[in-house]
Amino acid sequence: MGTVSLRLNDKDDILIRKYAELHNMDLSTFIRQAVIEKIEDEYDLSLFDKVWEEEQDEERISHEELKKELGL
Template sequence: MSTVSLRLNDRDDALIRKYAEIHNMDLSSFIRQAVLEKIEDEYDLTLFDKVWEQEKDEERISHEQVKRELGL
């Protein structure tokens, strides 16, 4: 397991520590979770953009049209 140092001003340090405390998390777990969620969000957006570009010119139909076609 590795260790990462993070430099924060006093205000940011207090904010992050208080947020983690409010959510019953230790500081290390909170920071780890926040960083991993940021990476996942960016990956999801990149994947969405890629799929959107690939499929942007394909024909789309509405939910109402699907319901009509299925007799619902």
């Protein structure tokens, strides 16, 4: 298992520790979860951007038009 060292000023250190404590998490778990969520968010956004670009030239219909086509 790897170890990461993180340097923080006193204000940030207190903020992060208090937040983790407030959510009943140990510091290591909180930081690991926050970093993984950040990576997942950026990946999701890049995937969205890719799909958005690919779909720009596709024909679209409104929600109302789709309901008419489906007989709803």
